[in-house]
Amino acid sequence: MGAEAAAALMNRLSADYNATVPSSTPHFYSWDTLGPSPITPKTGAFSIGRPSGGGPALLTLNSYSRTTVDFAASTQAPPYMDPPTFKTVVLGKDAVTWSAKAGGHAPANLTTQDLYDIYSCALGKTNWAAFGGGAGTIKPYLPQAGSDTRAFFLNAIGNPTLGACVVTGPQENQGTDPLLNDVDVIFPYSAGHWVGQANGHTTATDDKGTLTLRGINGIAPLTATGTLNPVFAGSTYGRVLYNVFRYSEWNAFPATPQSTALRAIFGSTGYLCSAAGRATVAGYGFLAVPAATCGT
Missing domain, CATH: 3.40.190.10 (Periplasmic binding protein-like II)
Known part of the structure; x- marks a missing residue:
C-alpha cells in the first residue's frame, strides 16, 4: 500500500518475489490505492480503511502494528523524528x-x-x-x-x-x-x-x-x-521511490523473523535490489538506482 505512482510496480515485484520462495517463507503483498474499502491487509489484521496514497499509508503504518501492516510505499520521505519512528529505504527514481x-x-x-x-x-x-x-x-x-x-x-x-x-x-x-x-x-x-x-x-x-x-x-x-529523462529526474522535479518501515522493526537486534524477511525483500541484498528487481523497476518506467544505493 502507499504511493499510487508505484502501485503497478509493487504489484509486479511482489508477484515476482513470491514466485522465487517456498510457501513456508513469508510472502510479500501490496495493496492498490483504489478498490473496495475497508480492507484486511493480512490474516489476523485489523480491518482498516484503504489508504488512498502515500500520505495516508504512512499514517496507517504509524497507527497500527506489524500484525496489520509492515511497510508503506512512498515518494516522500517521512518527517524526521527523534527518536526515529520510520526507516526509509530507496527503490528507484521518479x-x-x-x-x-x-x-x-x-x-x-x-x-x-x-x-x-x-x-x-x-x-x-x-x-x-x-x-x-x-x-x-x-x-x-x-x-x-x-x-x-x-x-x-x-x-x-x-x-x-x-x-x-x-x-x-x-x-x-x-x-x-x-x-x-x-x-x-x-x-x-x-x-x-x-x-x-x-x-x-x-x-x-x-x-x-x-x-x-x-x-x-x-x-x-x-x-x-521515450524513457524517463535522467536530467529531468535530477532537477527539482525529481523524486525518490521509497519503501518505509517502522525503525524498530527494520533495525531489530538481535534480528527477528520479521526483520530478516523485510531485508530479504527490500534490503540492499534483497530481491527488489537484485538485478532482476532493478530491471523490473526500469521496465515499469522508473530509473533504477545504483546497486550501492538501492535498499539503503
Missing part, C-alpha cells in the same frame, strides 16, 4: 511533470513561474494563449487529497494559494478519467508511471489515455526513446 491532452491547446513547455500562476488562477494567466498555446480557458486539475504526486508537484512549483479555477478530483496518474479528456486541461503526472503505462503496464482504470507529458523550464521529461 519525476513529476504536467500533462495535457494530445492535440489540445497547451504548449510543449511551461516554466515553474507559469505553473505557479496557472494554479493561482492569476489575472491574465488563465488562457493558454498567454503561454504560447492555442486560445482556450485553462482547466487546472489536481489529484485527490492525500496524493503524494499532488503534494510534491505543489511544493515544486512554490506552494501557490490555489485559485478558484482549480479542481480537485481525478485519481492521480489515471489519464482515462473523463474529466481529463479536454483540450484545455492541465494535470500533474508521475513521469515514471506514465512511461510504464506507455510500455503496456495498464489496466482499465490505470492508463495514460490521451494525456501527454510536457516539459518544465525547457527540460523534457522524456528522452528521445
Whole structure:
C-alpha cells in the first residue's frame, strides 16, 4: 500500500518475489490505492480503511502494528523524528511533470513561474494563449487529497494559494478519467508511471489515455526513446521511490523473523535490489538506482 505512482510496480515485484520462495517463507503483498474499502491487509489484521496514497499509508503504518501492516510505499520521505519512528529505504527514481491532452491547446513547455500562476488562477494567466498555446480557458486539475504526486508537484512549483479555477478530483496518474479528456486541461503526472503505462503496464482504470507529458523550464521529461529523462529526474522535479518501515522493526537486534524477511525483500541484498528487481523497476518506467544505493 502507499504511493499510487508505484502501485503497478509493487504489484509486479511482489508477484515476482513470491514466485522465487517456498510457501513456508513469508510472502510479500501490496495493496492498490483504489478498490473496495475497508480492507484486511493480512490474516489476523485489523480491518482498516484503504489508504488512498502515500500520505495516508504512512499514517496507517504509524497507527497500527506489524500484525496489520509492515511497510508503506512512498515518494516522500517521512518527517524526521527523534527518536526515529520510520526507516526509509530507496527503490528507484521518479519525476513529476504536467500533462495535457494530445492535440489540445497547451504548449510543449511551461516554466515553474507559469505553473505557479496557472494554479493561482492569476489575472491574465488563465488562457493558454498567454503561454504560447492555442486560445482556450485553462482547466487546472489536481489529484485527490492525500496524493503524494499532488503534494510534491505543489511544493515544486512554490506552494501557490490555489485559485478558484482549480479542481480537485481525478485519481492521480489515471489519464482515462473523463474529466481529463479536454483540450484545455492541465494535470500533474508521475513521469515514471506514465512511461510504464506507455510500455503496456495498464489496466482499465490505470492508463495514460490521451494525456501527454510536457516539459518544465525547457527540460523534457522524456528522452528521445521515450524513457524517463535522467536530467529531468535530477532537477527539482525529481523524486525518490521509497519503501518505509517502522525503525524498530527494520533495525531489530538481535534480528527477528520479521526483520530478516523485510531485508530479504527490500534490503540492499534483497530481491527488489537484485538485478532482476532493478530491471523490473526500469521496465515499469522508473530509473533504477545504483546497486550501492538501492535498499539503503
